[in-house]
Amino acid sequence: MNLWSRRDFLAWSSKAGLAGACAGPLLTGGLAGLLSGCKTAEIAADFGRAAGVLDEQQAQSVARVGTAIGRSFEDITPEQEYYIGRTVGATILGSYKPYADQGANAYVNLVGTMVSLSSDMPETFGGYHFLILDSDEINAFAAPGGLIFITRGMLRCCVSEDAVAAVLAHEVGHIQHHHGIQTIQRARLTSAFTILAAEGARTLGGADLAQLTDIFEESVSDVVNTLAVNGYSRTAEREADRAAAVILDRAGYDSAALVSMLEVMDTKLTPGGPDFARTHPSPASRIRDIRPALPAVRASDPALRQQRFLAALPRI
């Protein structure tokens, strides 16, 4: 059973969205909304002071965190990306069952680690990890920080180890370009940084923690929404495919396997279907985009790679 229906997801995400608020820790009521709409925190501080909502010390704190406004995904540390990724992953596993075959998962982890080490970002806070999902859907997800999920349906589109490497390299490409965390709405990050900057070194207080967790939940929702429902932009997909071609080439895999894999996928995907077709450009258009970036000479695809591919995924 596919638990990840669009309806289920929307129910989950709307719950997460309802929980949220954009507010700094020193702000209450209407002023919280004002700050999220203001260009600078100084305006909010002046307003708060004049309105008598904030005392002088609080107003100065808000003014000090002015630079929190305008912070973007680039200011999210790898450690924070790691925690977002873990929860994105747990959410995906709320809808898909892991595939229990340990040998198949160990193989996918070897191929995945090989390609991740050839990426521009071989090291992430918690490292790259790969898991097969027990689903006939054709799909793959990259949670921020390096957790990558691939369905059995997607693996069935792969006729060689090089094709498996191509799918995983595409997902590593999304992680390397931070595509996941870029989908988090900027207002959420502004709110999070505002809380952090004003909150300081002490342990988060109850209200701060609750607000930050609201923002965290909404941020995770933004990412999962993109991965499972809306998909990335065409530009992001093209970037991930280009990254994949470079990664495959560096690792010694045949980068043209990306095209072979897309050709198989094209024959298996149902247009407008509930999986990869909904969240990705058509395989034909991706082939058109990536073909010019591929080297003229194909890398070798030794028989031993094919043997271990067939041995590792016999029941996929």
Place this chain on the structure above:
Amino acid sequence: MSRMMSVQVQTGQLRSSPSFLAGIVGEVAYARQVQVLEERAGWARVAVPGTSLAGWMHGSALSSKRIVLQAGAEDVERAATTGEIALAGKGFSEEVEREFRSRNPNLDFRRIDQMQASAPTMAQIRRFAQEGQLRLA
């Protein structure tokens, strides 16, 4: 003076040469500052001040921002105004995940923990690369 960088991964690994094929000669904890001695093709040879540890780390494991584990008031002020300091454990942190999990007890993080705990060893990866006629960076 050579520049300082911070380890921005959970466990930083020092290697004997600038390659994932090279042996691991030591580990450096998250947020530790290291001195960059030399840079080559995306790798940095670093020394860990106060220890005899030195080795090569991939550039993606290092940040030019100073990462502070226990910040004093001045550090916090600086972080708030310049963005130069990342406060480790702040923001979307273990604490926030714990709060999120208490709100969403139906979400199962055990499989995520298992997923993160199981990774091939470097020896397995090297053998896998060799047998498959693949290259390691």
